Amino acid sequence: MPQRRSHVAPxxxxxxxxxxxxxxxxxIDAPTQFSPEAIAEAERASAPPPELDLRDVPFATLDPIGSxxxxxxxHLERRGSGFQVRYAIADVPSFxxxxxxxxxxxxxxxxxxxxxxxxxxxxxRVLSEDRASLLxxxxxxxxxxxxxxxxxxxxxDFRLERALIRSRAQLDYVAAQRALDRxxxxxxxxxPAIGAARQAQEQQRGGASLNLPDEEVVQxxxxxxxxxxxxxxPIEDWNAQLSLMTGMAAAELMIDAKxxxxxxxxxxxxxxxxxxxxxxxxLGRPWREGxxxxxxxxxxxxxxxxxxxxxxxxxxFRGAGYVTFDGAVPDDIEQAAIAAPYAHATAPLRRLVxxxxxxxxxxxxxxxxAPSWARESLTELPELMQQSGQRASRLNADTVNRxxxxxxxxxxxxxxxxxxxxxxxxxxxxxxxxxxxxxxxAPVPAGTAPGSTVSLTLxxxxxxxxxxxxAA
Numbered sequence: 001m002p003q004r005r006s007h008v009a010p011x012x013x014x015x016x017x018x019x020x021x022x023x024x025x026x027x028i029d030a031p032t033q034f035s036p037e038a039i040a041e042a043e044r045a046s047a048p049p050p051e052l053d054l055r056d057v058p059f060a061t062l063d064p065i066g067s068x069x070x071x072x073x074x075h076l077e078r079r080g081s082g083f084q085v086r087y088a089i090a091d092v093p094s095f096x097x098x099x100x101x102x103x104x105x106x107x108x109x110x111x112x113x114x115x116x117x118x119x120x121x122x123x124x125r126v127l128s129e130d131r132a133s134l135l136x137x138x139x140x141x142x143x144x145x146x147x148x149x150x151x152x153x154x155x156x157d158f159r160l161e162r163a164l165i166r167s168r169a170q171l172d173y174v175a176a177q178r179a180l181d182r183x184x185x186x187x188x189x190x191x192p193a194i195g196a197a198r199q200a201q202e203q204q205r206g207g208a209s210l211n212l213p214d215e216e217v218v219q220x221x222x223x224x225x226x227x228x229x230x231x232x233x234p235i236e237d238w239n240a241q242l243s244l245m246t247g248m249a250a251a252e253l254m255i256d257a258k259x260x261x262x263x264x265x266x267x268x269x270x271x272x273x274x275x276x277x278x279x280x281x282x283l284g285r286p287w288r289e290g291x292x293x294x295x296x297x298x299x300x301x302x303x304x305x306x307x308x309x310x311x312x313x314x315x316x317f318r319g320a321g322y323v324t325f326d327g328a329v330p331d332d333i334e335q336a337a338i339a340a341p342y343a344h345a346t347a348p349l350r351r352l353v354x355x356x357x358x359x360x361x362x363x364x365x366x367x368x369x370a371p372s373w374a375r376e377s378l379t380e381l382p383e384l385m386q387q388s389g390q391r392a393s394r395l396n397a398d399t400v401n402r403x404x405x406x407x408x409x410x411x412x413x414x415x416x417x418x419x420x421x422x423x424x425x426x427x428x429x430x431x432x433x434x435x436x437x438x439x440x441x442a443p444v445p446a447g448t449a450p451g452s453t454v455s456l457t458l459x460x461x462x463x464x465x466x467x468x469x470x471a472a
Contacts, residue, residue: 060169276292352388429444
């Protein structure tokens with residue numbers, strides 16, 4: 001898929017950038033170190049052995065290259081004219097003692113934070129990257145979802161069990177995509193068929209998964225920072241469908257049990273739809289008929305105008321939150337983009353709420369009651385996750401802004417061309433530069449429409465603050 005790498009900033013700007021990123025890490029409003037009690041508890045933590053032994057099933061993991069916090073492993077096989085999907089999730093509930101030191105630290109964090117020079121994990125690394133991680137060639141307890149799908153990819157049946165597994169391979173997206181493109185046999189051979197079938201199911205539901213191009217700050221071997229922007233590979237979309245399927249199953253279990261936590265999002269209102277429709281017309285890729293999900297799925301990812309269209313579409317995917325319930329299921333429980341009730345239940349090493357979802361689902365799937373610790377703390381989850389989500393968004397934006405300021409430093413005083421992707425008032429707009437690949441806010445002439453190309457002069461950059469200033 002198309003990938004764009006920005007320019008590399010000069011050494012002086014890189015030195016200033018390194019200092020700015022170090023200061024940003026120090027300013028994060030979240031703990032960056034674990035207490036001695038939490039580390040000691042994590043080092044002692046052990047999970048009771050599962051009764052079910054699935055070590056003979058050749059599970060594999062699929063993650064970004066170099067990942068160590070492996071939440072999911074899968075096994076795919078044909079079953080008659082359909083498929084069987086086993087999706088194993090790291091058994092974090094068995095390793096974390098409710099009310100203990102690790103639990104307390106995780107609630108303070110809410111999720112793993114990712115920085116340009118590393119991460120701040122949700123759990124001590126001895127758990128998240130070792131003892132609870134589904135690393136290859138080691139035995140691990142896991143919460144295994146088993147799905148029976150018909151030939152069209154519809155779920156006929158599913159179950160959740162705790163089992164002992166042994167992953168056989170740690171795969172990364174890029175190498176795995178190349179293997180599929182070559183037609184290699186292996187653990188991923190059925191993923192394109194299953195992923196495509198699940199995408200068709202999503203389309204029938206009226207869902208609209210939006211995989212925006214990644215904008216990732218990377219540190220090169222020479223220590224310099226850079227920004228890479230790329231469209232997700234097809235294999236990432238197919239893999240995401242397995243996670244979505246699991247999240248819908250988790251939601252179904254909790255709704256039936258009348259206790260749990262769901263990830264919700266309202267349907268965009270007519271004003272949002274009309275604004276997006278006007279933006280697509282201005283970008284020369286008009287959305288005139290059909291559901292917006294069908295329109296987004298039909299975009300040509302090799303088309304340079306797809307990027308601004310997808311970024312404009314992000315305005316339709318706002319308002320997501322969490323709703324908890326115990327005893328009565330709320331009226332508004334749907335995740336509009338998925339077009340079904342949905343729960344976060346596949347990333348417990350990196351996201352706090354998943355531990356509650358998994359613990360509740362495991363208990364009710366075995367015919368029992370939701371754990372008392374989970375029920376007692378359900379109402380705390382929405383605020384904890386909202387705070388951590390806001391923290392992660394600020395951190396990501398602040399990091400990208402500082403790196404972009406450093407990358408633009410060589411262009412101060414020069415004229416650059418940019419595409420208007422969103423108006424922000426009468427005389428300002430969000431603009432997209434192609435090279436370096438930077439999104440910024442800049443003044444534009446009155447009457448400028450989204451999709452227009454404007455000529456700007458870069459006046460100044462401030463790497464420490466992550467700000468840039470353009471003149472029309």
